[in-house]
Amino acid sequence: MNEPNAALPIVVIGAGPIGLAAASHLVERGLEPLVLEAGAGAGSAVREWSHVRLFSTWDEVIDPAAEKLLAPTGWQKPDGGTYPTGRDWVQRYLQPLADALGDAVRFGTRVTGVSRLGRDRVVDAERDRQPFTVRIRNADGTEERITARAVIDASGTWSTPGPLGGDGLPALGEHTSAARISYRVPDLRDDAQRARYAGRRTAVIGSGASAFTALALLAGLADDAPGTKAVWVLRRGLSGSTYGGGEADQLPARGALGLAAKAAVDDGHADAVTGFRAAAIEADGERLVIVAEDGRRLDPVDEVIVLTGFRPDLSFLAELRLGLDERLQAPVELAPLIDPNVHSCGTVYPHGAGELTHPEKDVYLVGMKSYGRAPTFLAMTGFEQVRSVAAALAGDHEAASRVELTLPETGVCGGSGLFDEPDTATAGGGSGCCATTPATLPIGAGAPAGSGGC
Template identity: 50%
Template sequence: MTLLDLTPRVATSDRLATLPVLIIGAGPIGLAGAANLAERGIDFQILEAGDRVGAAIRLWGHTRLFSPWRHLIDPASRRLLDSTGWVGPVDEGKAPTGHELVDEYLTALAAVPVIGSRIRFGARVLAVTREGMDRTRTLGRENAPFLLRVQAADGQTEEVTGRAVIDASGTYGTPNPLGSTGLEPLGIDQVADRIIHALPDVLGADRALFAGKHTTVVGAGHSAANTLIALAELTKTALGTRVTWLIRNRAAARVSASPEDELADRARLGSRVDRLVGSDAIERVDSFEIARVQRRADGIRLIGRRHGEEATHDTDLVVNATGFRPDLGMLREIRLELDEIVEAPKLLAPLIDPNLHSCGTVSPHGFAELRHPDPGFFVVGMKSYGRAPTFLLATGYEQVRSVTAWVDGDMRAATTVQLTLPATGVCSTGPTGAGSCC
């Protein structure tokens, strides 16, 4: 079999056998799914909302990942790239930045003809369903193709069909709200211009926005830590710059240094934040539950409760680093079976529940834990973790290897799931707060 022999292997009807697998998202996990399908000779199409591969990663590309290169390259993708003469990273023990991951790996992978010819950019998936039926209809459901409603960059809408769907669209575009209730604080519409998305480029493209301002970073995870460190550095050169770290719990164990963390860059990140807080370079406000926000002439006021009493906090800008959640609106007509706490697939949730596991103790899992009542539909990658934090790319690569084996009817490979993750110490203090990845 050659990589160009993209003939479907298993289908439940003659029509399904003529349709491709539809992959949502051209990030690391979506492209890995494509490489695995290409290796098995199964046709596919990738629908990417952005104008380039790794579009979401590019938004935080200045940030260094935790994992070294050896954990960031999907095995099937490596085999495909090696066949083209690709020269990989010289030092696979080094952790790259997001931009380096895209420029040195994902861009090369997307340039391979069997992958690149099947990517549609500017294609935003608005909804996923079954052709001719909503989620309430059962008769003939398994033989009905999946139907995706897609909006192109010019605003035109069309529908495409496929034999299976792999949703690798990620979560970066859907941050958790600032409110401690899981809802946006009252008054949020009046201060939208004062609230910044997680992982801004504080020392680069966004420097002018933060210089000389008082910025409050809300969140208890590694996304918050990266921004706090950058803001503390900015205070050395930009007069009047102040940094406050606001967390909703009493402690931020997820971002604190852990001697058990085998990801050295993550361990150093926690140590640096601890030192900055200890030296008063960062002011820390804990146990603050945000309920409302109010616009001030020169900034924003956070209103809520702290230690059981009413409290306020005034600042110029707020960085929302409270983590991310999956976009489930686009999946309303698909039959999903999600855990009621973390919004991950029902069988996967107990393996990743942050109340029970650190990110290094997650058991290997594949198609069996990721499947839903609609056969052939899978959520993979960061989105498969729902609201649970600290997803690692190596986990997603094994997910799509198993899923694509299932699509191919190779049950032996699909059920033989193996994954070795680095121990990562404490990753969570509970179901709230910022997640981190990679």
């Protein structure tokens, strides 16, 4: 334990599923968390996709330490074998958990910077003995500086979606066409969103589950609003694995979604355009034309939905010494375990504090943010991450060095098994067998015992 700063709280950035789980594990360890959340309530990012159903069951999206914390409050655990929507997750678990944590959670509090007290990232002298300073901006615009003994960043990646451009940069004209571009799965129960797409031609860019969801929703809308049409733009080609595992997928909800997207194409509600990497988007009267790097031009569309993954916002961590993989922007020890250029299988390898450490002592990126640009994150992975991190911060290095990870069979792999999170346009994909059994392994030991090859 960092003795000079032991009395200070541990700041957790973000009151989402993993941030609140982190706080629960810290409380269980007798440590003081302070959760800082920019939104007005728990799970503010989840609230933005509240209409989407998770692939994982309730049993897989409730953290064990959080469940223990909730038990004395009279909280009723939902049926573990059913699939919650984002709204369910917030209302029946995340907000009650934040309420149980009480004053340890502050809402309307945006973190704008993290550093060491009196030390920018250049200074070595007594660096590890200085507390962290966390600069925040409150909802009323006032600023504060909080000191902390450690920082756990669980702020996720939702606020920084990937762009239209196939080279990772916004396509030319993407910013000027922003009024006609969305980076979210539409909620067609909302009258305004329904009117936006009804009877119109919409380009859907992306090859993951979010794209599947959008295609299925637009196909359903076509039944009520003739003329509704989708153009599905893929950066890679169609293959046997494009639609996921279908009936063979061990995550049934994900398999059904892939089949619904396939039906949208087969029934003529969506046209697939493959090998198309967008370079520019141009106005054509009231419509938009997407232009590929190879010069191909799509027929004009009315709207564009870009679902090309997410990336971490590292701007407020600029004064910290982070060790990040140059490609994935994930911790360097974790990146090889999750690199989608190498792993076509969605196997989640055991990892914890050891793989999440940085040159800056007592700083941890956890949850989806720890995966950088990799798309294969599972909620249970995040719960194990923060269990290990809390153990490390409590000085229990034996507990921190193992991960007790029970994974669902993910069937055909690729993409997230947590919720409708888009795949990224990387190499890999394809089918695989990812059978798993419950396992307790040393961190970094590789795939769980009994896992299939891919």
